[in-house]
C-alpha cells in the first residue's frame with residue numbers, strides 16, 4: 001500500500017515570490033503538494049498532487065499541513081488557494097487503503113494526521129479559498145468545508161463524444177460515509193451542520209448525499225459555481241499564471257481559477273488582524289471542542305474501523321471501486 005516517504009522542502013525563486021514544493025524520497029518521485037507564493041499580492045497556491053485521486057494518506061495529510069504552515073510563517077502571505085492538479089477530482093477523501101486491514105501502529109498516527117489537518121486548515125490565520133474543480137466526496141468535502149470560501153466547477157468540461165450525445169462531467173460534493181458503511185466523525189459532521197444548517201445536514205449525513213454543483217450552491221455547501229470553459233487569451237489575469245505551478249499552467253484562462261484568484265486577492269486586502277479575529281469568533285469553540293475530545297476520537301475511530309463487520313463493508317467497497325475503475 002503506502003510507500004514510506006519523506007517530505008522535503010525545496011525552495012527556489014520564481015517571479016515575484018518564491019516557489020516551494022514537497023518532494024518525496026519514494027521511488028515514484030511524486031510531489032504530493034506543490035506550493036507557490038506571490039509575496040507582492042500576498043497570496044499563495046497549494047496544489048494537491050497525489051494521483052490518481054488526491055486521496056488523503058498519512059503522508060498526504062502531513063504534506064498539506066507542512067505546506068500550509070510554511071505559507072503561514074511568511075508574514076507577507078494572507079490568503080491561499082487550495083486546488084488540485086487533477087481537473088476531475090479535488091480529493092477523493094481518505095485513502096481507503098489506510099482503512100482496510102490497517103497496521104495497528106499506523107492507524108492512530110493516520111487519524112491524528114487527519115485531525116491535525118482539520119485543526120491547521122480550519123484554524124489557519126490565512127483565508128483559504130477552495131478551487132473545487134472536480135469531485136469532493138467524504139474527507140474531500142471536509143477539506144473544502146474547512147476552507148473560508150468554496151468555488152465549485154459547474155461541470156461542463158471534459159465531455160466525451162460530440163453533439164447531443166456529449167457526456168457531461170458533473171462533479172459532486174458531500175459526506176457520503178454512510179454509503180461505505182461508516183459514519184463521519186463528530187467534528188466532520190458538525191462542520192456540515194455549521195455549513196448547511198441542522199436539518200439539511202442531518203438528512204445529508206444519514207443518506208450519504210453527494211450534491212451536484214447547483215444543489216451544493218442552493219444549500220450553501222459551496223459559495224459559488226463557475227463554468228470551466230476556458231476564456232479567450234485576453235481574459236488572462238495578471239499574476240495568476242505566475243502563481244500556478246508548472247503542471248497547471250493551462251489553468252490560467254480557466255474562469256474557476258480566475259474567480260478563486262480574485263477571491264484570494266480580495267481576502268488578502270482585508271486588514272489581517274480584523275479578518276483573523278472575526279474567523280476566531282465563528283471557529284474557535286469548534287476547534288476547542290475537537291481538541292478536548294481528540295484522544296477519545298482517535299480511540300473511537302481505531303476501535304470502530306477495525307471491527308470485523310466494518311472491515312467487511314470496506315473491503316467490498318474497495319473491490320467495487322477497483323472493478324469500476326478497471327472497466328473504464
Ligand SMILES: CCCC/C=C/CC(=O)SCCNC(=O)CCNC(=O)[C@H](O)C(C)(C)COP(=O)(O)OP(=O)(O)OC[C@H]1O[C@@H](n2cnc3c(N)ncnc32)[C@H](O)[C@@H]1OP(=O)(O)O
Pocket residue numbers: 052053055088089091092093094095096097135137138139140176177180182183184185301304305321322324325326
Ligand atoms: C471509520 C470512520 C472514518 C470516517 C471518515 C471517512 C472519510 C472518508 O473520506 S472515507 C473515503 C471516502 N471516499 C470515497 O468514497 C470516494 C471513492 N471514490 C470515488 O467515489 C471516485 O473514485 C471519485 C468520484 C472520487 C472519482 O471517480 P472517477 O470515476 O473519476 O475515478 P475512479 O476510476 O473511481 O478512481 C480513479 C482511481 O482513484 C482510486 N481512488 C478513488 N478514490 C479513492 C480513495 N478514496 N482512496 C484510494 N484510492 C481511490 C481508484 O481506485 C482509481 O484507482 P485505480 O485506477 O488504480 O483503480
